[in-house]
Amino acid sequence: MTVLIIDSVTKTYGDLRAVQGVSLQINAGERVALLGHNGAGKTTLMRMILGLATATSGSIRVLGQQPGSRSARKVIGFLPESVAFHGSLTGREQLRHFARLKSLPLRKADDLLERVGLGHAADRKIRTYSKGMRQRIGLAQALLGTPKLALLDEPTSGLDPISRHEFYDIVDDLSAAGTAVLLSSHALTELETRTDRIAIMSAGRLLANDSLSNLRQQARLPIRLEVKTYEDSADHVATQLGGARSNGRSVSLTCQQDEKVSLLGRITGLGDMVKDIDVTPASLEDLYRHYSVGPEDRT
Amino acid sequence: MISTFSIARLELLIAQRNMWVATSVILMAMFTVVLTLAGGAPSGAIGVDPLLVAVTSITTLSVYLVPLIGLLLSFDAVAGEAERGTLALSLTYPLSRGEILLGKFLAHLCVLAFAVAVGLGLTAGMTIWQYGTADLSFAPLIKLFLTSIALGAAFLGLGYLVSALVRQTGVASGIVIIIWLVCVVLYDLGLLGALVADNGGYFTKTVFPWLLVANPADAFRLFNMPDISVPELASGVGAAGAASSAPAQLVSLLVWPVFALVLAWLAFRRVEP
Numbered sequence: 001m002t003v004l005i006i007d008s009v010t011k012t013y014g015d016l017r018a019v020q021g022v023s024l025q026i027n028a029g030e031r032v033a034l035l036g037h038n039g040a041g042k043t044t045l046m047r048m049i050l051g052l053a054t055a056t057s058g059s060i061r062v063l064g065q066q067p068g069s070r071s072a073r074k075v076i077g078f079l080p081e082s083v084a085f086h087g088s089l090t091g092r093e094q095l096r097h098f099a100r101l102k103s104l105p106l107r108k109a110d111d112l113l114e115r116v117g118l119g120h121a122a123d124r125k126i127r128t129y130s131k132g133m134r135q136r137i138g139l140a141q142a143l144l145g146t147p148k149l150a151l152l153d154e155p156t157s158g159l160d161p162i163s164r165h166e167f168y169d170i171v172d173d174l175s176a177a178g179t180a181v182l183l184s185s186h187a188l189t190e191l192e193t194r195t196d197r198i199a200i201m202s203a204g205r206l207l208a209n210d211s212l213s214n215l216r217q218q219a220r221l222p223i224r225l226e227v228k229t230y231e232d233s234a235d236h237v238a239t240q241l242g243g244a245r246s247n248g249r250s251v252s253l254t255c256q257q258d259e260k261v262s263l264l265g266r267i268t269g270l271g272d273m274v275k276d277i278d279v280t281p282a283s284l285e286d287l288y289r290h291y292s293v294g295p296e297d298r299t
Numbered sequence: 300m301i302s303t304f305s306i307a308r309l310e311l312l313i314a315q316r317n318m319w320v321a322t323s324v325i326l327m328a329m330f331t332v333v334l335t336l337a338g339g340a341p342s343g344a345i346g347v348d349p350l351l352v353a354v355t356s357i358t359t360l361s362v363y364l365v366p367l368i369g370l371l372l373s374f375d376a377v378a379g380e381a382e383r384g385t386l387a388l389s390l391t392y393p394l395s396r397g398e399i400l401l402g403k404f405l406a407h408l409c410v411l412a413f414a415v416a417v418g419l420g421l422t423a424g425m426t427i428w429q430y431g432t433a434d435l436s437f438a439p440l441i442k443l444f445l446t447s448i449a450l451g452a453a454f455l456g457l458g459y460l461v462s463a464l465v466r467q468t469g470v471a472s473g474i475v476i477i478i479w480l481v482c483v484v485l486y487d488l489g490l491l492g493a494l495v496a497d498n499g500g501y502f503t504k505t506v507f508p509w510l511l512v513a514n515p516a517d518a519f520r521l522f523n524m525p526d527i528s529v530p531e532l533a534s535g536v537g538a539a540g541a542a543s544s545a546p547a548q549l550v551s552l553l554v555w556p557v558f559a560l561v562l563a564w565l566a567f568r569r570v571e572p
Contacts, residue, residue: 050391052572073393083384088316089309100305101392141388 001028003149003180004049009058011044011204018044020204021058026180028148031171033191034184035288036201042184043081045201046151049182050078062149074102077147077179079138081154087127091118091137094126098141112140117166131158139167143174150174152183156190168194188284198284202292212284219290221282222254227267228276237273241266249275302394306402307409314372314410323368323410327418330360335422350426354439357422358523361415362516363483365447366454368414370475372407373458376400377567378468387572396567404455404560411451419444443523449552453515454479456559463566483516518551 004026011019019041026032036042047053049060051068065072085094091113099109113122116136126134135158142150152171156164164187171194175181185191191198198215200208208215228250229237238245241263243253255263260279267274282290314320334356380386389399419440426435461474490510497503511517522545 047387052387052390070393073391076391078388078391080384080388083388085385086309086313086383088313093309093312097305097309098392101302101389101394103301 002026003028003063004182005059005061006045006049007059007061009045009048009055009060011041011048011053012056017204019048019055022201022204022206023058024199024206024209026149026182028178028180029175030197031175031181031183031195032197032199033195034182034199034201035186035188035191035292036184037292040201040292041204042201043153044204046078046153046182046184049149049151050076075148077142077144077150079142079150079152079155081157081184083134083138085126085134085137088125090123090125091129091133092122094137095122095140095144098144102145104145108144109140112143115143116140116170132160132163135159136163139170143170146174146177147179150179150181150183152181154185155183156185156187164190188288192284198287200288200291208291212287215287215291216282217257219282219287220256221286221290223257223260223282224280225253225255225263225267226278226280227251227253227274228278229273230275233273237270240270302392303398303402303405306399307405310403310406311409314406319372320410320413323372323414324417326364326368327414328421330364331357331418331422332425334360335425348436349430350423350435350437351439353422353426354443355524357419358443358520361443361447361450361523362520365411365415365451365519366483366516367479368411369407369451369454370458370479372410373403373455374462374471374475375468376403376407376459377462377570378466378471379462381466381570381572382468386570390572397564400459400560400564400567403459404452407455408448408452411455412448415444415447415451419447439523446519446522446552449556450515450519452556453552453559454482456556456563459563460559460566463563463570466570482514486514487517512547512551515552515555518548518555522548522552 002025004024006022006024008021008023009019010017010021022041022045024032034042034045044053048055049062049067051066051072054068060067062072063075065075089097092110095109095113096106099106110122113119116139118133118136118140121129121133126137129137135155139152139155142152150171156167159167168190171181171183175196183195192212195212197209197211199206208218210218225243226246227237227241227243231248234245234249234251237243238251241251241253243251246252253263264277264279267277331353335353337356377386380389390396423437423440457478458471458475461478462468462471465471465474490507494503494507497507512521
């Protein structure tokens with residue numbers, strides 16, 4: 001089931017084209033990461049999905065509904081990029097308020113506080129919370145009522161590595177329950193294993209929208225191999241494989257995905273001269289750079 | 300409706316913890332107690348209803364204090380939430396902007412009404428304690444209470460309007476202070492200047508009474524002055540006619556809150572968080 005349909009949406013503010021002709025669909029249970037520099041149009045796109053801003057042209061549908069309509073708002077959970085809840089309220093008061101707004105039993109709010117690890121601090125003032133704890137309040141309210149579409153704007157900024165890990169566990173649970181998740185992020189490495197699809201935006205355009213492995217294939221970024229050998233055989237190995245000696249005892253090579261297996265065969269054919277091999281596929285950072293720089297030759 | 304009440308509830312909690320409730324109550328209580336004590340001193344000798352004397356002095360005070368409290372409670376309502384980022388979040392929930400505004404209004408009106416009630420309650424209590432209940436008429440006191448709430452509501456609405464228009468708390472706080480100054484001080488000074496310049500001409504006879512009653516603060520003041528002062532004032536400015544009558548003042552006091560709230564709502568609807 002397609003939860004979110006964005007069809008050639010453009011948003012202009014005067015001369016500024018914040019979003020240009022973006023089309024994107026997200027199915028139930030899918031986790032999509034929206035990547036881009038600051039000002040790439042990620043937040044503007046989210047605001048249009050939420051109905052906080054209206055598209056200049058193009059259309060957006062959330063489960064067939066107009067963005068911002070009451071029925072669309074009922075099925076969306078949103079975590080804003082930087083939100084500061086009122087410091088003089090407790091976490092429980094704030095979250096119960098949101099539960100009331102969504103016409104949910106207050107117990108749901110209490111359960112969610114436990115779920116995001118704030119059970120012990122629920123009755124303390126938000127003023128006393130750390131940045132990570134405030135972010136968890138934000139996350140908890142986005143999860144209220146198990147939304148059909150979760151929009152998470154920079155959800156892991158300000159979280160430590162363990163909290164990030166826990167955060168993605170929650171995202172996994174959400175998608176397992178059938179929620180379509182769209183999250184934007186700068187922190188690339190953590191997305192590698194935690195999302196189904198990656199959409200890259202730059203200067204308002206959607207430059208890529210595919211699974212990580214497909215993106216790797218399309219980009220044809222080289223795979224790096226590091227062959228560890230012995231000092232006296234390094235030159236021989238380098239000439240045999242066509243690589244370069246990177247230091248006394250190892251040889252660096254690059255190859256494309258489809259050449260990888262045959263190259264590995266040639267390396268193992270060298271027998272005892274090879275001590276070890278490291279294979280590094282193009283990282284998300286490489287991909288991101290590949291897609292977000294020089295958009296004119298790729299659309 | 301549940302959403303509105305939930306917002307009102309949250310705003311009440313915030314007002315209470317931010318000491319807005321305490322501040323407003325202490326302000327009102329302090330001034331009413333002082334005025335009741337000061338007002339009671341001469342009245343004993345001349346045999347006027349002591350409560351009426353107190354009401355008269357408290358009316359003069361409330362003209363300044365009630366609008367001030369109303370504006371201070373309301374200037375942050377939209378701008379503050381826009382700055383914190385909670386406004387954008389609230390607007391993604393299934394509730395309308397009208398419900399948000401109404402919720403805040405209910406909460407702030409409760410705070411205001413509570414402060415005025417404490418102040419006037421103290422006045423009533425002290426007067427009864429001093430003179431007994433025999434000669435007292437409570438109607439002016441109740442009139443004062445209800446019109447204070449209407450006056451406060453009008454300025455709450457103006458505060459929301461400013462808050463929604465400027466979207467920055469710093470600027471909003473400055474503008475509401477200017478509004479307060481104009482409505483309760485400069486407006487009257489201006490009218491007075493015009494009266495002097497006009498010297499009993501067309502302006503004094505026809506325009507002035509309507510201008511006077513058009514300002515909610517002045518309407519409030521006229522409405523709550525004891526009966527003797529109204530004809531006095533009317534005769535002072537010539538044929539004031541219908542404009543200086545109690546119904547016109549009451550209409551001004553009732554229309555202003557609605558008018559200000561509708562304007563605030565219209566401005567709030569245009570806010571793109």
